Amino acid sequence: MKKSIIRHTLLIFIAAFLLAACDDESLTEINPNNLSKSSFWKNLKDTDSGLAAAYNAMLDENVLGILNEGIRADMGWPGYGRPVSNNDGLRTVYEQTYTSSDGLIQNKWDACYKVIFRANQVIEALERIENTLVEEELELWKLQMGQARFLRGLGHFYLHSSFNNGSIIIRNKVPVATEDFELPLSSSEEVLDFFRDDLVYAFENLPEKYNNPEDNAGRITKGAAATIIGTSYLYEKDYVFAIPYFNSVINSGVYKLVEDVSLLFTNAGEFNEESIFELNYTNDYRTDIGVWSQNVLTNQLAVKTTDNTGPNVPAWLINEYKTDEMDYADPRNQYEDPNSPGDFITRSVSLRTSSMIAIVDDNDPIHLYYGNVTGVKVQLGDFSWGFGRYKKYTNHDIGTGEGGLDPRGSRASGKNIVVNRLADVYLMQAECFIKTGNVSGALELINAVRYRWALRLLGEPNPKWPSSTFDNQVYDETSLMERLMYVEKPLELSLEGHQIRWNDLRRWGIIKENYERLSAKTFYAKTVTVTQLDGTQSKSRVNSSVSEVPVTPSASGLNVIDYEYDEAAKNYKPELHDYYPIPLSEVRSNPNIN
Secondary structure, X not given: OOOOHHHOOOOOOHHHHOOOOOOOOOOOOOOOOOOOHHHHOOOHHHHHHHHXXXXXXXXXXXXXXXHHHHHHOOOOEOOOOOOOOOOHHHHHHHOOOOOOOOHHHHHHHHHHHHHHHHHHHHHHHHHHHHHHOOHHHHHHHHHXXXXXXXXXXXXXXXXXOOEHHHOOOOOOOOOOOXXXXXXXXXXXXXXXXXXXXXXXXXXXXXXXXXXXXXXXXXXXXXXXXXXXXXXXXXXXXXXXXXXHHHHHHHOOOOOOOOOOHHHOOOHHHOOOOOEEXXXXXXXXXXXXXXXXXXXXXXXXXXXXXXXXXXXXXXXXXXXXXXXXXXXXXXXXXXXXXXXXXXXXXXXXXXXXXXXXXXXXXXXXXXXXXXXXXXXXXXXXXXXXXXXXXXXXXXOOOOOOOXXXXXXXXXXXXXXXXXXXXXXXXXXXXXHHHHHOOOHHHHHHHHHHHHHHOOEOEOOOOOOOOOOOOEOOOOOOHHHHXXXXXXXXXXXXXXXXXXXXXXXXXXXXXXXXXXXXXXXXXXXXXXEEEEEOOOOOOEEEEEEEXXXXXXXXXXXXXXXXXXXXXXXXXXXXXXXXXXXXXXXXXXXXXXXXXX
């Protein structure tokens, strides 16, 4: 059973979270379905329940928009069908043809402001009851206020990095009158100052870890606040200001890069030592709640990254994973043949590749995918299904499929979503070091991440890793930044976090260049033979593997993948697509938005 604040009588109190828009003293009766401030927010138990509701709002998949944002960048082919996807919704994002009336834009806007609304409820309630508390309650008050202000700041940060060049509505209180709903847009700078003020408060008032970590799993910490503050400075190219916040996370002693791959992107590894901010889903809370319910505590990312409705791994990324060179001197890249004890075999793909994606080229009978060899089990081929699947959000480690893990079916996954982890902080800090002339420091951070995966390290030998193999290349600021942009960050953080890849491509100014680069690439589908788990039976997977090297006999027709990102490269316009527009419904309903 997962332990988290999210589970604490969440649905019992849900009516209390949706408070009345105002307290009208002329009313003589209180609607029990629309509780007023005076009837609920009386003590720290009430505010903690409200805080649980704010955390619960983060579980709305539209807040992060992981699938849409991955496809919008360069992290996914939009579902079933090639060379033209039959998933119209995802295709508009992939081809950069969405408009301000599209549901994905409205849903993200609404979901982020719902987090803000619920956080504001808690903030205002805490301010009202502060003077009623005894001294020993003030520490808990401060912890609750720090979490609430973090969530409010985070909601504004997400909106600032997503919409209208950062010019959005600042909502710093619960709306009461009409004019509170119809607020004007604030400038990007005003929004930046506002959410940083919230995040700094959280950083200064939250602990690095809680006294009872198991009972507080998922609660915001000082490290989470530092990560988002540092990220906000990085996004503004204020590298000098970002560095100390990232250092505070890296040097805190609370987090470390996890080297045991069984604890990365698996159910066993939830809330591991690398996780900084993690959304705690569960499917053991209320099995009678349908997957379409507003307050469902499960997510649909598992099924959407394994069936035909979500993103397949694009050909270029599969090729990069396949060619990410292992350190063959590292014993972690060898495993004992389960069918021939005493004999050791070199891995077919790297540890990072095997942990991140499922491809037919992964033919090792270890780290199984839904109970079988990945190359045998993964549903690929015949072109329509594509050539690779993401593993990060699936339950591949605990079942034979997504359908039997919850009575409500495959759409109800209780697997957590890691929003921020230490490897990302390492790579963001590496970028800060590159941009401030510290190439050797950046190499050490990048190599720390690569070493964890038993990959060949970059640069010249470093005594920190005396037994490792290095590529002996001389990196300068330009070449290492190229490596970071096109290899290290996309391979380490594919389809993760809050639109990490899109924000990176935009701030680096390479969206158009990247689309054109990928559009010009050609890959070839080929048939491979994979071995069953018992080692005695082989299986032919027709046209299921991709290679940048032409296949023999010569490929033609659908075997040639030369169409990915063609439409995106043609349609992309910075003024239209760098940021989402303000949703059309907001423009129509709010007279103060021009």
